[in-house]
Amino acid sequence: MIHQSKSHESAIGHVTGKAVYTDEQRPPVGMLSLYPVMAPHAHARIKTIDLSGAEEIDGYVTVITASDIPGINNTGVILADEILLPTEEISYWGQAVLWVVGETDIAAQRAAEQVKVEYEPLTAILSIADAIAADRFHGQPTQISRGAVETALAQSDHRLTGALEIQGQDHFYLETHTSWVIPDGEGHFQVYSSTQHPTETQAIVARVLGIAKNQVVVTCLRMGGGFGGKETQANPFAAVAAIAAYKTGQPVRVKLKREQDMILTGKRHAFLGQYEVGFTVEGQITALAVKLYADGGWSLDLSPPVLLRAMVHVDNAYYIPHLTVQGWIAKTHKVSNTAFRGFGGPQGMVVIEEVIDRVARALQLPPEEVRERNFYRGSGERNTTHYGQEIVDNRLDRIWQELLDRSNFSQRRSEIAQFNHTNVDKKRGLAITPVKFGISFNKVQYNQAGAFVLIYTDGSIQLNHGGTEMGQGLHTKMLQVAAKSLGVSLQRFRMMPTSTDKVPNTSATAASSGSDLNGQAVKDACEALKARLKPIAARLLELPEDTTLEFAEDWIYYTEDNARDNKRKITFEAVVQKAYDDRISLSATGYYRTPTIFWNPETGKGNPFYYFAYGAAVSEVEVDGLTGMFKLRQVDIVHDVGESLNPLIDRGQIEGGFVQGMGWLTMEELVWDDRGSLKTHAPSTYKIPTIREVPENFNVHLLQRAAQEGVIYGSKAVGEPPLMLAISVREAIREAIAAFGHHPARVALASPATPEKILTAIEQITAEVEIVS
């Protein structure tokens, strides 16, 4: 069952509507609801708050303000800079000033509508450019560097400079943020939260309540999508509900409306990238200086590691001998940006792919040739990143060649040239782009995991591990790992909700590392149990205790017997029952930490990644020159998931990640007005892809013979890397735009490349002439 396509362990629950999410549990008696009062300013001082109107409303219970917080009024995770409930200052448009507690959802909403708050508006910093001008940053700039960039730039055959703005992205998980907090009256709090990081949610709830962590249990049943948006972002909502539960002594729930969710929660960071690149006449990049500015928003949240990941992915698949990348986190009066699938990596890669395209067009070379020419390859320095990690097991060339073949790239390129020659108003574009993505948390401490496996005397098993399920299929894979390790069938297992009282001190389910880390921990626990069961089985089979036995298919076999039918064997149940009778423990914890990784933040050097995931994608688009509308015609992907634990799930991650990335780069446009108010806070205005934008012709191939050494059953992480395959769509659009001009030396294209922006780009290239110095 390992390495086989198994449907999601909750698939039947999903399709029948029986799978329970946080807000769908049986409500406890007396549960109250929360509703926020949101500030209509990006930056303001709170002058007065008048609750009299709210108190009139039927079903109004109370409000939660800063003065109700028994512990610390702060939910910051890296820095304590994130006030949960403001006392004086509003830091972003829509920030919750206070929360109304009502007997019902509607009562809370109605009462919240009656709360009157007076503000004194203050000037707001609303963009990266504003922040740069005002010198407003979170912390100090950081830098990673190799070689002597200035000298190398000066000595390059050619040089180019440029800048690129990359907009953010809303997670748009289908289930909005939800928390339930149930106080037991004895000072303990059971929290149900749609959180990717129960341990952190537990810590934050304990912090705001001023109690020890052991008083708080956080449980995540499953999430209706996460994508990084529930890594830290779940914390404040759980915290507010906990304070309300503390204050009222009753269970309290919060479930955000879509619009609240989009306004109140952090997004993918917008970035500004500025670059200067030096290159040879053949298109070999010799030097690159990049400045990356991330829009951190009002508080720090996870911005430093997001920026760091952008900085260590600004090379993508390319060897750049002299490279300096500097990073800043702009401090703006906007929602605090956060983790989102790829965690800064995608923004870094969009910058380098832009640079490569500039180089290619300046030299009038096909972009794919310039890409390939610059790949990491060989060994030693030529195959080592700017942060000093050698790329062991580099699969870039292999994947690239395989994809060029499979996608019939060169033939299609000439067909498209023909099409573009005969069509004036429509042009097609074809592009291939690579992905190399580092796997492991950059923060070394996070690279550990725990599991807890309990066997009952009837042979049924409960499986606990530290990871959360948000649709990525982690639980399914963990069941496969456990079933394989114990040699039993999947039906024996019950997957338990992720809970901090089962596996403590866990890491966020993030950085694509869920299966790698938890899989090893699960296996470790299962191996421990097997080690206890084996001597018992041997005794029951009347063999010496140290005999080699095989656990498979719910039996324990004596391997030395040849013919399977005649093998001596005993059922798993019998051995379990006997273990109990012999007073052998039937539960075990498992633990894992990733070996060999290290990182020195001072020098910006190290081996931060256990390994790299690779892939490449070819996209073909057609652009309408009169409207700027584009159509994605075909996608071909070769992606490396090692030896897949579950091809159905891995394929799902690749397809889903690609489409999500395509949305980010082409249609998902976050629009703020000049007062800092988010205008795109609903699916009517914020457009994620529908089925119509996904081409019929979409071919995904999993790289074969690709087992990854040292990773659970030879597999590889798959959650984030495929998102960046969608950069091929952006580059294909650029190719099509170029075809409207006469070999333009540059095609500037905004991100997202909406129809309007595509049309602007077409208008520009028909005018622009670039001079290469």
Place this chain on the structure above:
Amino acid sequence: MTDAVQSHNLESQILEFTLNGQTVRLSAVSPTMTLLQYLQQSGRSGTKEGCGDGDCGACTVAVMGQDAQGKPTYHAINSCLIPIGAIAGRTVITVEGLAEAERLHPVQAAMVETGGSQCGYCTPGFIMSLFAAYYGADGAIPDETVEGNLCRCTGYLPIRRAAQQLSQQLSQATLNQAALNQAPLNQVTPRDRFSAQLANYAAPRDDFAYISPTERFYRPTQLQTALELLHQYPDAVVLAGGTDLGLDLSHRRRSFPTIVALEAIPELQEIQQLENSFSIGASVSLSHLKTKLHGYFPSLDEMLVWFAAQQVRNRATMGGNLATASPIGDLPPVLLALDAVVELVSLNGVRRVPIAEFFTAYRKTVLQPGELIRSIEIPTTLTPQTTQRHSQSYKIGKRGADDISIVAAAFTIDLDAYNTIVHARLAYGGVAATPIRAIEIEQDLIGQPWTRETVRACKPKLRDCFTPLSDLRGSAHYRKTLVANLFEKFFIDMGGR
């Protein structure tokens, strides 16, 4: 209370409907509570809320109704937009109602097998869209079936595979049954309890009125009754499909003291082919319209493809689209370019208003209190001397499918035998406070040859015809460019060179 209402004796304190085969009887609930709110409050949590806006499809349920030919069928609709009053007397199926004990419905089984669910939160909505299509499909479940369902996890590919797998099963079943001569081809193919239920379908034919402590909900069957109710309750709000009004209920949780629903009035549901026109009842659903008028007006066909998504089209009406008078409504440009006439009715009688005079200002129309749109008439006659008509519409949004227009446009050009323009209509949405025609350009074009030179020559002037605003969807510059470029695109699409 009017005589009309009293004589029908239609007031009731009970609201009744069928949910997954069981009768639900409610009293003292607000009729403007949405069906989704009801489902959630009653612990039926399978149906999800992803937006409350009609845009994500997570709340999709199936309601029994009739297809354009009058054949009983299931309609996928957004339960977040429909007030529970409108559900009275109807049969609703939710995701919980599909499986029999442990046996999954084929739609569910296909989605499990193809990996169609990841986080599963969108899944019930997809299941219900596919379910509705399964019984209406003529052997094929196209992408369109689920275009109103957003999924953030899968990228839709496994869902498309599930739909294709189901399509294969359906066409195989149809073939088998035809071969065995078991059933005429026009009968619902999958034969199970859901198709059996369809066979027994009867449309609600009686007047319905439900009075809660705070609100009244009327669903009369006679136009006259509706008009009398509007007269009697000046604060009454008319409900057609509710895809505009529903936003007030779902989002702002507004309640209305009196609602008069139009959907049970047969007169408003008719499409008639007259000698020189088609007359379209104001509350014909856009889905029916799409099927029934297919092939008659290319610009209408095209616009209906891009109008919202299936769930919304199953409820939305032309009357609602006109009465709501949104400057970015998609049907007004089409109707403007076809010189439609709006027929209004009140207790004072009937009046006919050319569509060009219907919109008076931003979200304002000539509709008077107590007045209803009865029908929309689209002429089929061409200008004399015309030998060829070109007519098409365009909708530009950030996303192709299910997006609100940045600019919508519809064009009609009639040509004589010498390729000379004898009649021109250039109509737009999204560029002014109301849907609007470029009348000056239309006049300029008359007598000119239909060539690219003519089209190109009018573009600069066309570009500056209107002074659109910049907003979150697009800049004024882009809108102006589109106004001109879409006309050229039209020329090209019509085979011009």
